Amino acid sequence: MIDTFKKLKNISLQFGLIVNENKMKYMKCTRKETQLDKLIVDNKHIDQVRSFSYLGTIVNGNNTPEEEIRERIPKGNKAFYANKTLFKSNLVSRKSKLKLYWSVIRPIVVYGCESWVLKESVIQKLSVFVEENIKENIWAN
Numbered sequence: 001m002i003d004t005f006k007k008l009k010n011i012s013l014q015f016g017l018i019v020n021e022n023k024m025k026y027m028k029c030t031r032k033e034t035q036l037d038k039l040i041v042d043n044k045h046i047d048q049v050r051s052f053s054y055l056g057t058i059v060n061g062n063n064t065p066e067e068e069i070r071e072r073i074p075k076g077n078k079a080f081y082a083n084k085t086l087f088k089s090n091l092v093s094r095k096s097k098l099k100l101y102w103s104v105i106r107p108i109v110v111y112g113c114e115s116w117v118l119k120e121s122v123i124q125k126l127s128v129f130v131e132e133n134i135k136e137n138i139w140a141n
Contacts, residue, residue, distance in 0.1 A: 001026075001039060002039060002040075002041050005024075005026075005039070005041045005046065006041060006042070009041075009042075021041075021042075021046070022044075024046055025046065025047050025048070025049045025052065026039065026046055026047075026048055026049070027048065027049050027050070027051070027052065027060075027061050028048065028061055029061050029063065030061060030062070031062050036048045036049075036050070051067060056111065056112075057111070057112045058071055064117070065115075065116040065117065065118070065122065066119075066121075066122060068112070068116070069116075069122055069125060069126070072108065072109050072110075072111065073109060073125060073129050075108050075109070076105055076106070076108045076109035076129060076133075077129070077133075079104060079105050079108050080101075080105050080133050080137075083100065083104070083105070084137070086100060087100075087101075087137045087138060088137065094138060097138045098134075098138060101133065101134065101138060105133065109126070109129060110126075
């Protein structure tokens with residue numbers, strides 16, 4: 001693994017890219033529970049992490065979506081409650097409320113869902129989110 005980091009550094013220098021060794025971290029992708037280690041490359045310590053955020057998506061070592069969904073549901077709730085006055089208003093039609101939900105709230109929750117492998121517990125959490133937001137707030141008014 002140390003050789004890989006050295007190759008990364010050398011090849012990126014050829015293209016004029018500088019690797020920030022103070023921010024660099026690495027992650028092992030395995031389903032086995034491993035201890036977090038530090039690598040030493042050119043007298044620099046590189047920390048191992050269990051997960052990280054990349055383009056708004058949480059990537060973890062065992063490739064499960066539970067952590068991602070735990071992060072996305074509160075973000076969806078935050079977006080919903082930021083627009084709650086619109087959802088509670090009698091002046092806004094139900095059709096407009098549904099369009100708002102499907103175009104603003106739902107994409108926040110399901111961003112990157114194409115790669116999720118859903119378990120029953122995850123489906124249950126997503127169903128509760130949908131029921132709380134649509135049934136109780138949109139159809140009730």
